[in-house]
Amino acid sequence: MSRAATFGELRIDGLGRRFPNGFTALDGLDLTVQGGEFMALLGPSGCGKSTALNLLAGLLEPTSGSIWIDEQRVDTLPSEKRNFGMVFQNYALFPHLTVAENVAFGLRMRKVGKAERTARVRRALDLVQLGEQADKPPGQLSGGQQQRVAIARAIVVEPRLVLMDEPLSNLDAKLRLDMRTEIRLLHQELGLTTVYVTHDQAEALSLADRLVVMCSGVVQQIGTPAEVYDRPANAFVAAFVGYRNALPARMAGGTVEIAGLGWAFPSERAQGADGDAVAMIRPDDLLIGGPETSRPIPLTVRVCEYQGRTFAVEGRTADGTVVHAHSLEPLSPGRTVDANVQPERIQVFPSDAGSGTQEPALVASGEQS
Known part of the structure; x- marks a missing residue:
């Protein structure tokens, strides 16, 4: 040949x-x-x-x-x-x-x-x-x-x-x-x-x-x-390559604040780009029982699925946003826990800059048509 x-x-x-x-x-x-x-x-x-x-x-x-x-x-x-x-x-x-x-x-x-x-x-x-x-x-x-x-x-x-x-x-x-x-x-x-x-x-x-x-x-x-994988261009790409969690946020003064959590972090994309945003996180970067240096996202467990080495957890934040995280131990439905994330693992996009996140998020989770 x-x-x-x-x-x-x-x-x-x-x-x-x-x-x-x-x-x-x-x-x-x-x-x-x-x-x-x-x-x-x-x-x-x-x-x-x-x-x-x-x-x-x-x-x-x-x-x-x-x-x-x-x-x-x-x-x-x-x-x-x-x-x-x-x-x-x-x-x-x-x-x-x-x-x-x-x-x-x-x-x-x-x-x-x-x-x-x-x-x-x-x-x-x-x-x-x-x-x-x-x-x-x-x-x-x-x-x-x-x-x-x-x-x-x-x-x-x-x-x-x-x-x-x-x-x-x-x-x-x-x-x-x-x-x-x-x-x-x-x-x-x-x-x-x-x-x-x-x-x-x-x-x-x-x-x-x-x-x-x-x-x-x-x-x-x-x-x-x-x-x-590491630097998706917009919210559509991020969702399609696994950033399944999309949380409402706001950019101001070079920092990003995720709605209702009371904490903020610096972001390159927030430099000179004040306004509504979406913060996107991979489920495997959102750990229940994660390191103390990370930031907490409180959620109520809805479903916990065994996946071998870890458990896949679906929960809701206080404002009803669905969140997907990982845990090293089984969690019962209704339990309130902190899912922790390192801020550098969060991708942030202006709310009006992507093609939307719902369709690619479904595809990335294995529900493609």
Whole structure:
């Protein structure tokens, strides 16, 4: 298999897709992907990430913008001329063909000779550890094996870009973890350039070199996993990457005061930005029985769930705000406790600066549609 990336950069300039009914699925996407990079498009259902992937693949036509590979414009080319590999969510394997015949399909379309075709199929199946399954129909394989066949089919043509559309969403939890590792290893070993669509923030953080977080067809933040995780750009991004708690607050004079708690802390975002705000905290940063140096948030326990090493606690503050915290011991419903947080672990945003927090908070807690 080819080892090195075959281009310098993929450049997306102002790419958009507006449907005849007036709905804008993607609004002016600007993005540069370096050769050999693993880029993940992350967001809830309907955010435009799959639309962007289908525009890249040539399965949809853009209504604005352009796509370039180095100095070559590719959005004007038919999909079969772009030399991109595609891995679909539902595998899209031919049930009447064997595993090897499925993998060879793209090579046949490219009129690759039989000897070379056979050798390349064998190498691709060995890479995904399915060499012994070559003569079986896909229906005799597990879901994880079928997805590996789909990946082998995408890489066997030695594409200059691999596009993956939620490839792990149909697998169980253990298989998803295993396949995440395999996809990352293949990307590294073959020097692939990959654009990967997912709604799973843990998947995106573990796989990608950089993330593009999207909402309603608009990019909210582009950055490394560490940048997005530690420094979300707005309340939407924060909620989507796990800042599940959103407490009303106020910024004034460079400090932030969370409503009803009687304590304040300095914040860079509060410098010269007086007004209403939202203070966002990860549940694992809000500890019941935490260190004395942290600040308390009194709450009444509603639910306490065992999660192995810790307990997940849902409670309410005095003003009725729902709060999610962690505890090292079980707590009975109705008990009043202090959940403690280090102020530096709190992200603060002006109330009118984000896209809202309710929808991404639900997604981040595993309730995505």
